[in-house]
Amino acid sequence: MNDASTDLPPARPVPPDDRPEVVRTIAELRARVAAWRAAGETIAMVPTMGALHAGHLSLVAEGRRRAARVVVSIFVNPTQFAPHEDFQTYPRTEAQDLALLSTLATDLVFAPAPSEIYPPGDATRIEIGGPAAGLETDFRPHFFAGVATVVAKLLIACTPDVAIFGEKDFQQLAVVRRLATDLALPVTIVGGETVREADGLALSSRNAYLSPAERAIAPRLHAALTTIAEVARTGGDVAAALAAARSDLLERGFHAVDYLVLRDAATLGPVDDATTERRLLAAVWLGRTRLIDNIAV
Template sequence: MKTVRNIADLRDAVRGLRAEGAGIALVPTMGALHAGHIALVDAARRRGLQVVVSIFVNPTQFGPHEDLDAYPRREAADSALLVQAGAALLWAPDVGTMYPSGFATSITVGGVSERWDGAARPGHFSGVATVVAKLLLQVDPDVAFFGEKDFQQLAVIRRLVSDLDIDVEIVGVPIQRDDDGLALSSRNAYLSTDERTTARQLPRALGEAAAAIVRGADVAATLDIARRKLADAGFTPIDYVALCDADTLEPLDQLTKPARLLAAATLGRTRLIDNLSVEPA
């Protein structure tokens, strides 16, 4: 696996991969890789694609009081994982390469970005949309793979690609979970031992709520129960627990179509997000 750090080398390397006859996949990450990221690489390789992985901790998607400085950075370990997983190229630019002096462009995606994490983290999805657009233009992949754990992010990226006529297929890969159900996340490293034990209450509360909703329970009452369970477990604040249309992410008060149960809540200093697919019976 080759590592490149500037645009010219990246484009030369991608041209070389294309010359070998396979399509190109992009797996964008912020590093601190885990089995969830490797599942994206695996999904791309199963399709016979040459896999380009980007590692860039994007400052524009962090708020002023969020964890940009604390976010784990461990490129050497990440690189070793990617070699083992069979990635072909690591794109590891620095901030100056991505946002050189005078950079003045920002992309905003309306609609699907406005509720949930868009409301809880103002400006976050503008930062995501801008950096993803840049990565897609830089690498020019045939397919880009994203995890469904960040389900709203995936919806934003799909809208971005559709609206801007970017010629790339966007593939969502199912959430990878620990044995106790907690969704894998780089931020799980922030959890203390006790918090890690408590954290499993998030997927448990969502699973119980999803099952109740499928059985016909009142949606609003069921969501209230889930919020109380999280509060009782020690999560605070609870940004949202919501049942949404799986495509538009607009809230639903009845399960009449394919839906997604979304949640975000903080345990100690760690903000956790999760979601489950909910289908009408």
Template structure:
């Protein structure tokens, strides 16, 4: 497994793959890997002949009062997991390698960046879009795999990839969950035992909402039910509960007539968790 810390190194490595006629599948991560990330790697192995993973805690997608300094990191553990999974190359740049002094260019999906999580975390998706665009330019993969748990992020990436004519195929991978249903996230380790137990309310609400969606319920009533169900958990601090068109993330009203996505953002203590589920009428 090639370990590359500079743009020059990873470009040389991926150029070698392409020179051999091998396709490249990319899995961008912020490290502190778990089974959800490994599912992305396994999918990438089926999509490309060589798999490249990135580990970079991107500062531009964190707000002033967010958890950049406390975001969990364990490089040695991550590298061991990627080695065991058969990853071919890992790109682990320093911040200055990605954002050199004087950098001033950004990428932003002007509408998608301002709704839902983008409204809760101003500038977040601008940071995501900018760093992923840079990774695409640096590595030039044929395909890139992203988790559906970060559903709005997946929509943002698909949007700017299409808008900017970037020749990368975007693959969404289903959410991987713990045995009790909690969506796997690097932030889960920061939950207190009490909050960890309470957080299963998210997946339970989504499961029941999927059944309700088939009863002819309106989008507004379903949204209200989901919000009330989560707020019945005293430890849950609901930040956002919304139902949107699953393809466009446009607002919907009236009875559900097409696939919709329920999007949740809930704080447990200081930890913001997100979850989602696509439901069909």
């Protein structure tokens, strides 16, 4: 799901009465959606893990453009975190999230407890291959099963006409499109453009984990992607550019490069004769923080 940042724009004070309605149960969510449907209104959903930043708000704005009503879900999904990952420490800032959402006239926030999404005795997991193979899966093998499971549950609960997912998590967007197609969910999946800091760093929850020194070198990731994309665009030696960028990142203080690759944007497989669009994708470590980013070529 769309992840979070604590790198927040200052929230303007919002009187509690102006804040979006919050429901905690699927039954309440369905009742609100049914009333809108009965009135002939369309619905956009923006699934998030909360701790909202300007990247999320751009997805909400996209939802607003595409439907009469916008539902934002806030749910830190336990099943997409491995035991050693940051589920416990992931930022949870609901009051601030609601204040931010009120600035965009969000119609409804769905913020369920874990037991509403994973009921007692829960035994169902949605496994996905295709675009989920490789890349993130090589390093987070259970991630996309967790994502596919929770996204399916959220889309089944809300039944929006449109759901917006950030291109920042490009492989996730491809996985969600695959999931929606395979389950014939009656929804259009829309990708929202990545929002960046002035220095190019993609907004992310996990930027909040960076020390000042790490934050200073973090924008090199986007700079490296931009350089490689230019080489690819002009018919240069992409393999050499990828290798040079990898070395450069490690020299500048990145601790590891999980992947830094040029792929077919549609399949996320290797670029081949059938490729019409290419995408550069990277996952890197800066200290104890893992950052991902991607750009079109």
